[in-house]
Amino acid sequence: MLAYITKRLGLAVLVALTVSILAFMLLYLSGDPALAIAGEGARQADIDMVRKTYGFDQPIIVQFGNWLLKIVQGDLGQSIYFKTDVGKLIFTKLETTLLLAIYALAFALVISVPLGVLAAIYKNSWIDRLCLAVAVVGQAMPNFFFALILIMLFSITWRMLPVSGSDTWQHFVMPAITLGYYAAPAFMRLIRAGMIEVLSADYIRTARAKGLPTRSVIFKHALRNAIVPVVALAAVQLGFLLGGSVVIETIFALDGLGYLAYQSITHKDFPVTQVIVLLLSVIYILLTLASDIANAWLDPRIRVA
Amino acid sequence: MKNSSTAFKAPLAKFSLRSGLLACALAATVAFALPAHAGKKNDTLGFAYDQTPENIDPYFNNVRIGVIIAANVWDTLVYRDPNTNEYKGQLAKSWKQVDDRTLEFDLREGIKFHNGEEFDADSVVYTLNYVSNPANKATTQANVRWIEKAEKLDKYKVRIIMKEPFPAAIDYLATTVAIHPAKYYQEVGPTGMNLKPVGSGPYKVIEHIPGKSLTLERNKDYFKDSPKAQPTIGKVRIRFIPDRQTQMAEVMSGGEDFIMHVPKDQAEKLKSLPQLQVESGNTMRIVFLQMNTREGTPAPQLNDIRVRRAIAHAIDRESILKNIVGGGQIINSICTPSQVGCTSEGVTTYKYDPALAKKLLAEAGFPNGFEVDIMAYRERQQTEAMINYLNAVGIKAKLSFMQYAAMRDLARANKTSLTHQTWGSNLVNDLSASTPVYFGGGSDDVSRNPEVIKLLNEGDNSVELKKRQELYQKALAIIADQAYAVPLWSLPVYYVANKDVKFKPYHDELVRFWEMSWK
Numbered sequence: 061m062l063a064y065i066t067k068r069l070g071l072a073v074l075v076a077l078t079v080s081i082l083a084f085m086l087l088y089l090s091g092d093p094a095l096a097i098a099g100e101g102a103r104q105a106d107i108d109m110v111r112k113t114y115g116f117d118q119p120i121i122v123q124f125g126n127w128l129l130k131i132v133q134g135d136l137g138q139s140i141y142f143k144t145d146v147g148k149l150i151f152t153k154l155e156t157t158l159l160l161a162i163y164a165l166a167f168a169l170v171i172s173v174p175l176g177v178l179a180a181i182y183k184n185s186w187i188d189r190l191c192l193a194v195a196v197v198g199q200a201m202p203n204f205f206f207a208l209i210l211i212m213l214f215s216i217t218w219r220m221l222p223v224s225g226s227d228t229w230q231h232f233v234m235p236a237i238t239l240g241y242y243a244a245p246a247f248m249r250l251i252r253a254g255m256i257e258v259l260s261a262d263y264i265r266t267a268r269a270k271g272l273p274t275r276s277v278i279f280k281h282a283l284r285n286a287i288v289p290v291v292a293l294a295a296v297q298l299g300f301l302l303g304g305s306v307v308i309e310t311i312f313a314l315d316g317l318g319y320l321a322y323q324s325i326t327h328k329d330f331p332v333t334q335v336i337v338l339l340l341s342v343i344y345i346l347l348t349l350a351s352d353i354a355n356a357w358l359d360p361r362i363r364v365a
Numbered sequence: 366m367k368n369s370s371t372a373f374k375a376p377l378a379k380f381s382l383r384s385g386l387l388a389c390a391l392a393a394t395v396a397f398a399l400p401a402h403a404g405k406k407n408d409t410l411g412f413a414y415d416q417t418p419e420n421i422d423p424y425f426n427n428v429r430i431g432v433i434i435a436a437n438v439w440d441t442l443v444y445r446d447p448n449t450n451e452y453k454g455q456l457a458k459s460w461k462q463v464d465d466r467t468l469e470f471d472l473r474e475g476i477k478f479h480n481g482e483e484f485d486a487d488s489v490v491y492t493l494n495y496v497s498n499p500a501n502k503a504t505t506q507a508n509v510r511w512i513e514k515a516e517k518l519d520k521y522k523v524r525i526i527m528k529e530p531f532p533a534a535i536d537y538l539a540t541t542v543a544i545h546p547a548k549y550y551q552e553v554g555p556t557g558m559n560l561k562p563v564g565s566g567p568y569k570v571i572e573h574i575p576g577k578s579l580t581l582e583r584n585k586d587y588f589k590d591s592p593k594a595q596p597t598i599g600k601v602r603i604r605f606i607p608d609r610q611t612q613m614a615e616v617m618s619g620g621e622d623f624i625m626h627v628p629k630d631q632a633e634k635l636k637s638l639p640q641l642q643v644e645s646g647n648t649m650r651i652v653f654l655q656m657n658t659r660e661g662t663p664a665p666q667l668n669d670i671r672v673r674r675a676i677a678h679a680i681d682r683e684s685i686l687k688n689i690v691g692g693g694q695i696i697n698s699i700c701t702p703s704q705v706g707c708t709s710e711g712v713t714t715y716k717y718d719p720a721l722a723k724k725l726l727a728e729a730g731f732p733n734g735f736e737v738d739i740m741a742y743r744e745r746q747q748t749e750a751m752i753n754y755l756n757a758v759g760i761k762a763k764l765s766f767m768q769y770a771a772m773r774d775l776a777r778a779n780k781t782s783l784t785h786q787t788w789g790s791n792l793v794n795d796l797s798a799s800t801p802v803y804f805g806g807g808s809d810d811v812s813r814n815p816e817v818i819k820l821l822n823e824g825d826n827s828v829e830l831k832k833r834q835e836l837y838q839k840a841l842a843i844i845a846d847q848a849y850a851v852p853l854w855s856l857p858v859y860y861v862a863n864k865d866v867k868f869k870p871y872h873d874e875l876v877r878f879w880e881m882s883w884k
Contacts, residue, residue, distance in 0.1 A: 095770040104777075104808045106506050109499075141419045142575070143556070153576075208610055215618045223614045224606055226577075313606040315577040322607060323417060323576070328770070 061356070068352055072345045076338065083337040084124050084330075092116075093140075093328045114140065127334065137331035141324065146335050149320065156226050156316030157309070160239065161301040163232050165294060167240030168247055175244075176251025177283060183256060191252070195245035203304070207238045207311045224313035235312045239304055243297050247290055254286030261285075288358075292351040299344035403622055405865040405883045408599035411621035412876070413612045417576050417605045422558040423543040424496045424503040429874060432541070432792060434603070437581065437878050439543035439564035442470055442489065443535055444592040447871040450703060450794060452535055453592040456484060456544055456565070465530040465828055466513075468538075472521040476588045479569040482546040486517040491547035493525065501555075507791060507798075508541040530826050532833060533795035536705070540792050540873075567596040567879035579603045581878070596879040613861070616641060622863040625876065629691035632859035644860045645692040646870025649701045650789040652744065654680070654751065654851040655803065657781050657811040664737045664782035666729070673848035675725035676783075677715035679758040682853055684717075685750045692857025698841040699800055699852050703872060706796030706824065706837040712845040722758040734759020740776075741785035742769040744856070748785045777808045784811075787856065792873055796837050797825045804844055812849040 087093070094111040111117050115126070130137060136146040179191035214221040214234060225231045258264065259282055267277045302317070309318035317336060324332035403411025414433075418426035423435035444455040454460070457470040476484040496503045497512035511531045516524045527534060549563050562570040565588075568581040581601040589595070604621065606612050613631065615621040617638060627635070627643075636643045656667045656676065666672050682695055697714045700707035726734060739755075739762040741748040752762045762783060775781050790798040803809050805825075806818035817840045824836035844850065858874055868881045 092770055092774050095774055113502075143419065143425075208614075211611070211614045215614055215620070219618060223618055223620050224608075224611050225604070311608045311611055313604065313608070313611060315574075319607065320576070327419075 064356055065353060068349055072349050075345055076341050079341040080334060080338045083334060087328065087330055087333060088120060093330060136335050139329055139332045141327040141329040146331050149332065150317065150335060150339065153315065153317045153320045156314055157302060157305050157318060160232060160235055160305055160314060160316060161298055163236035164239035164243065164301050165298055167236050168244040172244040172247035173251060176248045177255055177278065179252040180255030180259060191248065195248050198241045199245045203238050203242050204307055204311055206241065207234065207308065210234045210238060226314045235308050235314055239301055239308050243301055246293060246297065250290055250293060251286055254289060255282060258282045258286045292355055295347045295351040299347040302343055303340050403602055404619065410598050410601045410623060410866065410881065412601060412603045412623045413606045413615055413621040414603060415607050415609065420555060420559040421562045421573060422555045425555045427505045433876050434579065435543050436875050437568045438562055438566045438570055440566050441539055441543055443539040445536065445539040445794065447873060452539055455592055466527045468525045468534060470523050472523065473590065474521055476565055477586065478546040478563055478565045479584065480546060480549055480563045482548055484565055485520050486523045487547040488544050489523045490515045490517045491551060492545045505791065508537060530828050532828055533793060533797045536793050536795045567593055568601060577605060593879050597882045598878060601878050616861055616863065622866055625858060625860045627859040627861050629859060632861060635861050640864055642862050642864050644870050645857045647693055647872045648856050648858050648874050649792060649872055650787055650856045651696055651701050652787045652853040652856060653699050654853060655784040655786045655811060656850060658849065659779050659811050659813055661779055662782065663780060666731065666735050667782065669729045670847060671725045671729040674715065675722040675758065677848050677851045678718045678722040680751055680754045680851060681717040685747060686854050689746050689750050690854055690857065693855040695854050696852045699803060699844060699850055700796050701790055701799055701855065704794050704796045704799060706834055708838050708841065711838060712842050719758050726759060734761060736761045736763065737782045738763050738765060739783040739785065740765045740767065740772050740781050742767055742772045743787060776811060800840065801825060814843065817843050
């Protein structure tokens with residue numbers, strides 16, 4: 061078990077490193093950062109000054125090395141655009157994004173559990189097909205498009221919800237639905253498959269034969285067992301939802317990490333973009349790692365593989 | 366297996382009915398608890414903008430919204446009347462040119478900043494000396510680098526000394542050079558100024574949540590002699606909403622009252638809504654097609670003046686302006702028409718004439734045209750329209766659409782052929798802020814005509830207006846005659862606002878909250 065954990069941990073570190081190198085390179089490909097920072101009216105002298113001040117005149121490998129060294133020492137650097145501490149900046153935005161991810165996950169579970177159970181019970185009927193359709197649409201529809209449909213309906217036609225912002229819980233309703241709906245199909249299919257398997261198990265027949273009420277059989281006996289793999293998936297999906305918030309936060313003007321990522325990319329604010337990419341990938345990797353280890357602990361067969 | 370699952374159906378129907386009711390109840394509570402809106406009823410103008418200023422301090426950002434906030438929260442020494450382009454005293458009562466490099470200002474007395482601090486010579490001297498020091502890293506150096514120092518003569522008299530004669534100084538002092546309260550600025554610096562901005566303008570900042578919103582309140586004690594009108598709208602809430610569709614949804618749903626920079630086609634659709642009004646205004650941003658004739662240009666065909674003239678004749682500017690650009694106006698010189706020194710008098714203009722263009726190309730040895738790259742970074746539809754016109758005379762232009770920084774990088778490395786340029790002059794209403802950038806011999810100059818460079822340089826450093834105008838006119842005439850660039854049009858800006866709002870668009874794209882009112 062220890063060997064397995066060490067191996068996974070080593071792999072996780074390598075993945076995080078690769079992701080940050082890739083992000084660093086991609087930012088460079090989209091144009092000279094010094095030019096972008098100096099702005100439209102800058103003269104060559106201004107640009108040279110910027111280049112020197114921020115160390116853009118050094119080879120890219122040196123810049124990357126310096127940055128990594130500082131990160132390891134706990135210094136996340138200064139934002140070029142906002143001219144504040146990157147750590148502080150990110151910390152102030154984290155709450156909104158975490159809230160959004162949790163609401164979205166909650167929404168995903170709230171719709172996927174009943175629909176998954178329904179689909180399993182009415183297997184191969186029109187209800188199952190309908191649930192499948194809901195899942196396919198959720199997975200196939202681009203979330204920015206779905207967001208606009210929600211805005212059209214709930215804000216413009218019915219005037220029920222505010223279009224954008226993050227002041228009250230109402231502001232989180234549409235973003236959470238948009239993000240959660242995209243994550244729901246995976247849960248739905250997993251629950252359906254799990255329920256179908258469990259419902260045909262012997263102990264369910266025994267429970268029913270004991271004369272237990274149907275509801276209690278489904279929710280107490282069947283669902284409890286079918287939902288175990290969902291917990292592991294939820295951990296991974298939470299990481300995915302944190303990353304997926306870039307588009308959603310930008311559309312709904314939620315002042316969180318995703319919007320900060322969008323801003324830092326448009327302003328070529330390297331230090332901020334780098335730390336966000338690193339942070340999100342580390343969270344994602346940690347969640348995946350946790351679910352891997354949990355699974356391995358539950359099921360010894362995985363450890364060998 | 367099949368019958369085991371069908372046995373569960375009946376009780377579940379009851380279950381989903383109950384959850385459906387629950388959902389309805391939830392939706393109902395949402396509907397009753399909407400957060401307070403902006404609007405006439407609350408005397409709060411909701412203004413949504415897509416970019417966030419990195420710092421509210423006017424010297425430490427270079428985005429348009431920063432300029433808008435600066436004009437409403439701060440005052441400058443001089444004021445440029447947007448209707449007549451005439452300069453009036455604002456914080457200064459009067460001023461005079463002492464010599465080529467020195468301006469002297471008599472300041473108004475009795476003006477107070479929003480925090481109660483008194484305005485006097487110290488405010489001017491400290492602000493200017495602080496921001497013009499390169500070590501303090503003001504973001505747009507062009508706004509302040511001409512200042513050598515400011516000196517206090519007495520409590521209400523200051524001198525500003527320039528590094529070299531700089532006739533455009535007054536225009537900078539009337540637009541971008543805001544005055545800060547000396548004591549407060551010394552204490553908190555640009556970082557503190559961002560968190561708690563303090564100026565002397567018609568609106569004061571009551572709340573700033575960086576990256577999210579900025580709330581302004583009417584300055585009831587705004588000095589009566591200011592050329593800016595006394596503000597009437599009680600509060601202005603500026604929210605930063607990056608997505609344009611979201612901004613549009615906000616004005617449609619009544620969440621916000623005012624947005625700008627709406628694309629033409631979308632603005633036209635919003636016109637049909639009864640609760641909204643759509644206005645378009647001209648801007649100082651000019652558009653032109655630049656041709657690289659430097660040594661080693663990737664398109665040596667452009668070295669032939671007949672080819673350059675053919676390109677100018679090939680593009681139907683009137684038609685593109687009418688059908689695609691929407692507002693704005695045709696320009697015939699590479700400068701903003703309102704700028705001091707900008708003229709199209711005695712300047713060659715090229716009519717739309719594809720037959721003549723073809724003839725010129727044939728004369729130059731390209732009867733079947735040629736292939737060329739065209740680079741652009743904004744207003745893509747306009748570039749595509751030009752490409753169609755070029756194609757029609759045989760010039761096959763291939764579009765590379767990229768970020769501004771990347772395009773400028775390539776231009777400076779002599780790797781561009783045709784570039785679809787736009788330039789906003791940073792609001793400065795003087796030719797020295799536009800034409801010399803592209804023809805004055807600097808790194809963005811891709812024609813490098815020594816005579817033009819000399820004329821523009823002399824114009825920039827002459828104090829006498831008439832002489833400057835003559836020099837600039839000569840330079841503009843050469844540029845047009847040589848067809849180094851095709852002057853196209855100025856860009857319009859579309860504003861969408863709630864019907865309740867009374868406002869007037871200006872060519873400098875400044876939103877003047879102090880002039881706005883409720884209908």
